Amino acid sequence: xxxxxxxxxxxxxxxxxxxxxxxxxxxxxxxxxxxxxxxxxxxxxxxxxxxxxxxxxxxxxxxxxxxxxxxxxxxxxxxxxxxxxxxxxxxxxxxxxxxxxxxxxxxxxxxxxxxxxxxxxxxxxxxxxxxxxxxxxxxxxxxxxxxxxxxxxxxxxxxxxxxxxxxxxxxxxxxxxxxxxxxxxxxxxxxxxxxxxxxxxxxxxxxxxxxxxxxxxxxxxxxxxxxxxxxxxxxxxxxxxxxxxxxxxxxxxxxxxxxxxxxxxxxxxxxxxxxxxxxxxxxxxxxxxxxxxxxxxxxxxxxxxxxxxxxxxxxxxxxx
Amino acid sequence: xxxxxxxxxxxxxxxxxxxxxxxxxxxxxxxxxxxxxxxxxxxxxxxxxxxxxxxxxxxxxxxxxxxxxxxxxxxxxxxxxxxxxxxxxxxxxxxxxxxxxxxxxxxxxxxxxxxxxxxxxxxxxxxxxxxxxxxxxxxxxxxxxxxxxxxxxxxxxxxxxxxxxxxxxxxxxxxxxxxxxxxxxxxxxxxxxxxxxxxxxxxxxxxxxxxxxxxxxxxxxxxxxxxxxxxxxxxxxxxxxxxxxxxxxxxxxxxxxxxxxxxxxxxxxxxxxxxxxxxxxx
Numbered sequence: 296x297x298x299x300x301x302x303x304x305x306x307x308x309x310x311x312x313x314x315x316x317x318x319x320x321x322x323x324x325x326x327x328x329x330x331x332x333x334x335x336x337x338x339x340x341x342x343x344x345x346x347x348x349x350x351x352x353x354x355x356x357x358x359x360x361x362x363x364x365x366x367x368x369x370x371x372x373x374x375x376x377x378x379x380x381x382x383x384x385x386x387x388x389x390x391x392x393x394x395x396x397x398x399x400x401x402x403x404x405x406x407x408x409x410x411x412x413x414x415x416x417x418x419x420x421x422x423x424x425x426x427x428x429x430x431x432x433x434x435x436x437x438x439x440x441x442x443x444x445x446x447x448x449x450x451x452x453x454x455x456x457x458x459x460x461x462x463x464x465x466x467x468x469x470x471x472x473x474x475x476x477x478x479x480x481x482x483x484x485x486x487x488x489x490x491x492x493x494x495x496x497x498x499x500x501x502x503x504x505x506x507x508x509x510x511x512x513x514x515x516x517x518x519x520x521x522x523x524x525x526x527x528x529x530x531x532x533x534x535x536x537x538x539x540x541x542x543x544x545x546x547x548x549x550x551x552x553x554x555x556x557x558x559x560x561x562x563x564x565x566x567x568x569x570x571x572x573x574x575x576x577x578x579x580x581x582x583x584x585x586x587x588x589x590x591x592x593x594x595x596x597x598x599x600x601x602x603x604x605x606x607x608x609x610x611x612x613x614x615x
Numbered sequence: 616x617x618x619x620x621x622x623x624x625x626x627x628x629x630x631x632x633x634x635x636x637x638x639x640x641x642x643x644x645x646x647x648x649x650x651x652x653x654x655x656x657x658x659x660x661x662x663x664x665x666x667x668x669x670x671x672x673x674x675x676x677x678x679x680x681x682x683x684x685x686x687x688x689x690x691x692x693x694x695x696x697x698x699x700x701x702x703x704x705x706x707x708x709x710x711x712x713x714x715x716x717x718x719x720x721x722x723x724x725x726x727x728x729x730x731x732x733x734x735x736x737x738x739x740x741x742x743x744x745x746x747x748x749x750x751x752x753x754x755x756x757x758x759x760x761x762x763x764x765x766x767x768x769x770x771x772x773x774x775x776x777x778x779x780x781x782x783x784x785x786x787x788x789x790x791x792x793x794x795x796x797x798x799x800x801x802x803x804x805x806x807x808x809x810x811x812x813x814x815x816x817x818x819x820x821x822x823x824x825x826x827x828x829x830x831x832x833x834x835x836x837x838x839x840x841x842x843x844x845x846x847x848x849x850x851x852x853x854x855x856x857x858x859x860x861x862x863x864x865x866x867x868x869x870x871x872x873x874x875x876x877x878x879x880x881x882x883x884x885x886x887x888x889x890x891x892x893x894x895x896x897x
Binding site: 435575 | 624625627628631632634635636638639640641642643645646648649652653656701704705707708709711712717718720721724725726727728729730731732733734735736737738739741742743762765766769793794795798819820822823824825826829830833850853854857858868869872875876879880883884887
């Protein structure tokens with residue numbers, strides 16, 4: 296056992312200069328330790344801010360939508376009439392409008408985004424033309440949604456109107472179909488870029504085995520590449536669905552903004568996001584405002600769940 | 616015809632290959648259509664007057680978008696000042712503490728925040744800043760946009776710093792450098808390319824955001840420099856004027872669209888060039 300007296304004694308130079316020097320050095324290292332601690336705490340604080348933000352967003356939405364949850368109850372969500380002047384609030388027209396436009400957009404965009412993914416992942420992984428295609432598709436995601444909306448209003452809506460008069464429905468132009476077309480263009484990049492990276496992960500020995508058995512390229516894609524990547528492609532489609540559900544500006548500009556239940560896919564309507572954008576600043580009654588915020592809460596929860604499922608699938612896929 | 620014959624299978628192979636080529640390249644068509652149309656509609660409207668004047672009332676031709684340009688720049692600058700330091704430090708935290716419990720929650724929150732619809736962030740910013748301050752303000756718009764910037768900056772910082780060899784940091788620490796100096800003088804400077812590209816990408820994203828500004832910055836037909844007052848921004852101007860029935864206002868909106876589009880595409884392409892040089896995955 297070592298006791299204190301066994302340790303070699305250090306002779307301390309007690310001249311005033313030496314003491315001052317030692318004090319200064321001690322102060323410096325203390326200051327350094329303090330800065331270190333402050334810095335570490337700042338880092339933790341910054342990490343904490345992200346968590347607090349998300350929790351804060353959720354709580355704010357819940358607290359602000361409490362009046363409508365209390366006053367209207369769960370039947371608010373499938374109430375068929377939205378008439379704030381008469382104090383009747385039913386969110387079903389907006390839920391239906393959101394679901395219709397998003398799923399229609401998804402159905403339109405899937406063939407295109409999967410084709411881009413297969414083209415870039417399987418047929419031509421490298422080269423200047425594929426590179427150009429990849430960058431161009433990624434640039435679609437960069438175009439601001441308000442510009443998509445403006446372009447849709449000026450170019451796409453007249454085209455849809457002529458199309459509608461040809462097939463014999465009311466030629467309104469604006470409506471769920473137009474917003475689905477715009478949304479379909481906007482969400483192509485999300486599924487395409489994820490699908491491409493998933494197809495790149497297919498082990499080449501699987502493909503080579505199929506080629507060795509005499510399969511054609513299409514047969515390899517159909518029976519090896521697509522089955523192997525199906526969960527990854529599904530995740531990509533989920534993430535683009537999440538985008539489509541929350542998209543606001545482009546949809547608001549071309550969907551027609553009526554609170555009636557859409558009778559068919561060409562009818563004007565409203566989505567949850569577009570009704571918030573249109574009526575939030577006009578909401579003069581507390582219940583009215585709070586009903587709109589409840590829509591925001593629903594939107595928040597749905598997109599969080601969809602994104603989490605998508606992320607889980609991607610993580611499992613890439614860790615295998 | 617026998618569906619198992621080699622000829623049929625080869626034909627099918629060829630057919631699907633052509634189909635995929637066609638569908639893949641069809642995706643470029645809308646992008647080109649938008650670019651060409653906006654350039655065609657906007658280029659004639661842009662001149663010096665357009666950039667330095669504020670919009671004229673309905674009925675008078677001319678006028679410009681100076682208020683929106685100034686507003687956009689101010690709102691984005693303030694948002695960047697708020698979001699960039701927090702984002703970079705949170706990214707540093709994530710890359711330095713990969714296994715800690717808080718890091719897991721921070722990472723999860725970042726993912727969630729990235730997916731939150733922008734209109735929801737607008738609602739929240741309204742209740743956090745507009746209501747307590749009793750009025751729409753540019754500051755609340757900046758905060759809403761800062762919230763949208765954060766996840767992109769955090770993610771790109773973390774991904775960049777993950778790629779750095781740990782020996783770099785260890786060498787600096789072994790020389791007796793304090794941790795915070797290691798971060799500021801070694802880690803961040805080495806990864807600055809990747810971090811910067813994340814920052815630019817996030818600025819490109821918020822420049823075009825309209826939804827969070829609807830209930831926060833609100834828009835303003837006049838030139839304003841006050842952070843506590845409503846302020847116009849480019850996407851807000853485009854939205855308000857595009858949905859108005861006046862042709863003069865549509866012209867202003869086309870010109871503004873072209874400026875916004877060129878700026879956003881420039882930032883994105885510039886970022887792509889940097890990322891290729893730095894080999895960062897965003």
